[in-house]
Amino acid sequence: MVNKVDHNLEKAIWEALEAVKDPExxxxSIVDMGLLNDVSISDQGEVTIAMTPTFTGCPAIDYMKADIIEKVGQLEEVKSVTVNIDFSNSWxxxxxxxxxxxQLKAFGLAPPPLHQGEIHMEMLENVACPYCDGQNTSLNTPFGPTLCRSIHYCHDCKEAFQQFKPV
Amino acid sequence: MNAIKDLILKMADDALIIGHRNSEWTGLGPTLEEDISFSSIAQDKLGHALQLYTILHEDHEEQNPDLLAFTRKAEDFRCCQYVEMPIGAYDFSLIRQFLFDHAEYNRYQMLSNSSNNRLAALSQKIKGEIKYHVLHADTWVIQLGNGTTESHDRLQKALTDSMPLALGIFEKSAFEAELIRNNIFEGEDALRERWLGSITPILQKAGLELPDISTIEPAYGGRKGQHTGHLKPLLDEMGEVLNTDPTASW
Known part of the structure; x- marks a missing residue:
C-alpha cells in the first residue's frame, strides 16, 4: 500500500506510532501490542490506519485513536489521518x-503464553511469577482490574501478581 | 427488518441487557472477586453490543449505537426475556450467567463460520472473550454444586426455575429458514442442541440435574418484542442520563 518514494515518511509514521501507548x-506501544492491521499513505499524504482493539469493550479505544491522530498528524508531510477500527483481522x-x-514483564504483568487459538483453564493456572520467575503459582480469578488481566498468587515469593491473560 | 438485521439486533439487545443486569452486581458481589468478575463480564457484553449496533448503523442504515441503545421503546427490543429478569439472589444470577453464556459461546462459535463476513470476523473475536465468561460460570457452578447442601440445593432450584426462561433464548424468528438457507446462521434448533451438549457435562460434574426439557414450555415472546414488566424500568434507568438532555455533547 505504501508508495515507494514515501519510505522516509513511512518510517516517521511508525516512529510516531511507537509513541502511542495503551493508557492502561x-x-x-500500540506497535508492540500488535494493534495495527494496516498503515497506508496516499500520494497526497493522507494516512489511513486500521487498528484492532485488544478487547471488544476496551474503554481505551477512543483515547488511543485520538492519540494516533494527534501524533501522526504532527508530521509535516501528513495531510490527514484517519483511524478505522477493524475486526476483519482481530487481535x-x-x-x-x-x-x-x-516490557509487560518489567511492568509486573506476566506476559500471556503463546497459544494455538483455544484457551484452556490450565493456561491460566500455570503462570510464571513476573517478580521471581517462580512456577509455584495459582490463579485467584480470571478477571482483574482491567479486562485484559487475571489475578494470580505466587507461593514462592508470596506476592499477588497479574497476568496479561491469553485471548 | 430483514434476516441479518433481525439476527444482529437480537444478539446486540441480549448483550446490552444482560450487560446492564450483570453490572448491577458492581459493589454488591458476594466476594470482591465475584464483584469484579460480574463487572468485567458486564463491560465485555457492552462492548459486544456496541460493535453489533455499529454493524447495524454502518451496514444497515440504522441509527447510531447510542440512540439504538438508549432511545428505543421496550417493544422495539428483541432480547429474550431471560436477560431482562432482575438479578435476584446470587444463585439466580450465576445460573443465568452459566446458561446464557454457554448459549452465547456456541452462537458466536457457529457465527464465526457465517457467510456474512463482517459478522463472522466479529464473532471470532467475541467468542474468545466469552470463553472467559464460560470458564467463570463453570468454575463456580461446579464448586457450589459440590459445596454445602444449601449451595447445592439453591443452585438446583435456580436451575429448575430458570429453565423456561433459558429455553426462551432459542425462540425462532420469522427469518429462521432464510438464515439457514443462506448459510448465515445454522439456526436456533442447532444452537439449542449444541448448548445442551455444553452444559450437560458441567451439570454432571456439579451434581445438578437438568430438568426434562421436553416437558417445559419455553418463555417465548422476547424476540417479537413481547417483554416482561421488568424491561421498561431497566431501560428507563439505563437511558436516564441521556434522556435528560438527548442533544448534550459529552
Missing amino acids: IPVI NTNRITKRGRE
Whole structure:
C-alpha cells in the first residue's frame, strides 16, 4: 500500500506510532501490542490506519485513536489521518512482540503464553511469577482490574501478581 | 427488518441487557472477586453490543449505537426475556450467567463460520472473550454444586426455575429458514442442541440435574418484542442520563 518514494515518511509514521501507548499499560506501544492491521499513505499524504482493539469493550479505544491522530498528524508531510477500527483481522495475544512481552514483564504483568487459538483453564493456572520467575503459582480469578488481566498468587515469593491473560 | 438485521439486533439487545443486569452486581458481589468478575463480564457484553449496533448503523442504515441503545421503546427490543429478569439472589444470577453464556459461546462459535463476513470476523473475536465468561460460570457452578447442601440445593432450584426462561433464548424468528438457507446462521434448533451438549457435562460434574426439557414450555415472546414488566424500568434507568438532555455533547 505504501508508495515507494514515501519510505522516509513511512518510517516517521511508525516512529510516531511507537509513541502511542495503551493508557492502561503505559509501558508498551500500540506497535508492540500488535494493534495495527494496516498503515497506508496516499500520494497526497493522507494516512489511513486500521487498528484492532485488544478487547471488544476496551474503554481505551477512543483515547488511543485520538492519540494516533494527534501524533501522526504532527508530521509535516501528513495531510490527514484517519483511524478505522477493524475486526476483519482481530487481535489476539500472540500478536504482542517479543519486546512487548519483555516490557509487560518489567511492568509486573506476566506476559500471556503463546497459544494455538483455544484457551484452556490450565493456561491460566500455570503462570510464571513476573517478580521471581517462580512456577509455584495459582490463579485467584480470571478477571482483574482491567479486562485484559487475571489475578494470580505466587507461593514462592508470596506476592499477588497479574497476568496479561491469553485471548 | 430483514434476516441479518433481525439476527444482529437480537444478539446486540441480549448483550446490552444482560450487560446492564450483570453490572448491577458492581459493589454488591458476594466476594470482591465475584464483584469484579460480574463487572468485567458486564463491560465485555457492552462492548459486544456496541460493535453489533455499529454493524447495524454502518451496514444497515440504522441509527447510531447510542440512540439504538438508549432511545428505543421496550417493544422495539428483541432480547429474550431471560436477560431482562432482575438479578435476584446470587444463585439466580450465576445460573443465568452459566446458561446464557454457554448459549452465547456456541452462537458466536457457529457465527464465526457465517457467510456474512463482517459478522463472522466479529464473532471470532467475541467468542474468545466469552470463553472467559464460560470458564467463570463453570468454575463456580461446579464448586457450589459440590459445596454445602444449601449451595447445592439453591443452585438446583435456580436451575429448575430458570429453565423456561433459558429455553426462551432459542425462540425462532420469522427469518429462521432464510438464515439457514443462506448459510448465515445454522439456526436456533442447532444452537439449542449444541448448548445442551455444553452444559450437560458441567451439570454432571456439579451434581445438578437438568430438568426434562421436553416437558417445559419455553418463555417465548422476547424476540417479537413481547417483554416482561421488568424491561421498561431497566431501560428507563439505563437511558436516564441521556434522556435528560438527548442533544448534550459529552
